[in-house]
Amino acid sequence: MAFTFQINNDVTWNREERLLKKAQENLPEILKTDIQPVAITEIIEDEHGLNGYSAVVSEKKISDLAKYGLGRDQKIILDLGDHYVGHFSIDITSVGSPMDAPLYLRVKFAEVPAEVVADSNDYDGWLSKSWIQEEYIHLDVLPARLELPRRYSCRFIELAVIDTSPKWQASFSNPVFVAESCVAMEQLTSFEIQDDELSTIYDISVKTLFDCMQEVFEDGPKRDRRLWIGDLRLQALANYATFGDLALTKRCLYLFGGMTTTDGKIPANVFTAPNLIPDDTFLFDYSIFFAVILADFYYQTKDQEVLSDLYPAAKKQIDQALTLVDDEGRLNLLDEWPVFIDWSNEFEKSTAGQAVLIYALKRFIQLAEWMEEPDLISYQEQLAELTVFAQTQLFDEEKNQFIIEQSKEINVASQVWMVLAEVFDQEKNSKIMEEMISTQFPITGIATPYMYHHVVEALFVAGLKEEAIQLLKNYWGKMIELGADTFWEAFKPEEPDFSPYGSPIMSSYCHAWSCTPAYLIKKYI
Helix, strand or coil, X not given: CCCCCCXXXXXCEEECHHHHHHHHHCCCCCEEEEECCCEEEEEXXXXXXXXXXXXXXXXXXXXXXXXCCECCCEEEEEEEEEEEEEEEEEEEEEEECCCCCCEEEEEEEECCHHHHHCCHHHCCCCXXXXXXXXXXXXXXXXXXXXXXXXXXXXXXXXXXXXXXXXXXXXEEEEEEEEEEECCCHHHCCCCCCCCHHHHHHHHHHHHHHHHHECCCEXXXXXXXXXXXXXXXXXXXXXXXXXXCCHHHHHHHHHHHHHEEECCCCCCCEEECCCCCEECCCCCHHHHHHHHHHHHHHHHHHCCHHHHHHHHHXXXXXXXXXXXXXXXXXXXXXXXXXXXXXXXXXXXXXXXHHHHHHHHHHHHHHHHHHHCCCCCHHHHHHHHHHHHHHHHHHCEECCCCEECCCCCCCCCHHHHHHHHHCCCCCHHHHHHHHHHHHHHHCCCCCCCCHHXXXXXXXXXXXXXXXXXXXXXXXXXXXXXXXXXXXXXXXXXXXXXXXXXXXXXXXXXXXXXXXXXXXXXXXXHHC
């Protein structure tokens, strides 16, 4: 697992206020629901639980919460009963003798049981500690209503008294978690699933998407809370299959289209607070996915205004990508505009990158046809060149697998993306995927639902429905076995306790790119 921060201080930006105004016109209302904890819980060691821990209901009753006075080094854990995103408040008073010292309190918010017991002092990862969901608070006078200003992503809330004094204890009551999303569960389209396991996977996928739908399609409500193109493409597909909130997708498209570099390049992600800010991170596949997202949106809506407004930005991404293609039809990637494909750097990505360009160019050509593009034939010719190169130079007929041109490396991502790009027909794609299953399954070295989504979809595209369903169950179903309320940012079935950050306290257990079973199940099953 690897990641490199990009710092591009010399980037200059072009802000198209006309487009950004339309983005703001589609700013959603955040719907709020009061959630009361359903139980007091305890965290126990469990070799079958994620990172070795599980939650069990305590003998203490949530209805008697105010009766459990807490003194120095005592704690209590509230269970919301499900994963939520929002704000927390609680009444606190003192019981016993007069309050002769302040209350010193730590409040910790956790998405999974292991996060409750993880010690933030032990974290020494490459992401900022400022993301850790815990607060240290002094209250000089009680009673008081503690209303925390930050937004949290959690199921469990630990109230830990660091100290009071020997004379009195803290009593807690009326805890409320105000859950937030821009959609309501009542908006879901009716959909019946006969398979119980798939039905559960579908429901948790929907909950994952629900919690990530805020003022934009966030990648993760715990951490990063940003709009990333890669996540957006998958969230939009899942949204079309479930909530059907077209305005949020439109808003996100306009945000990217309205903030590009002066040479027209779209950033990989944008911030929306304190104002609209494009990030100085650029990924080859993410940039050209803008055209794919626009094509998907137009297919759903036939919104000619959006197409006309954003087609120039989509065209610019494709045009810039095509400047990296040589006369033979070979994509030559640049270090300063790397292809993402997946977090992992354990495999070479150039062949997958070529496939993503073919995949995106096909969708862009659809846009070009709708827009009556005068250079349409040129794009079709370039698509043919890219495809022929992939068929003749990147495919090993003897091994029936796509390869890396220089090293001859064979990896899962190359097969998956070439199948998704439909470089060959379905019959040949089926044989390619069967060979991949035979030689490269079970998958190792890949830890993101983002990449697993593409593997599953490639199996469906290749006509291997049973194999696709089985992988979907094996991967997302395993998260459920480990207690998932929402699906995670990273997961290795061969190493269930894996965290890309070395600690569950930083891992995101509700993450946008893991929500796609809802889309896959509805489209292919």
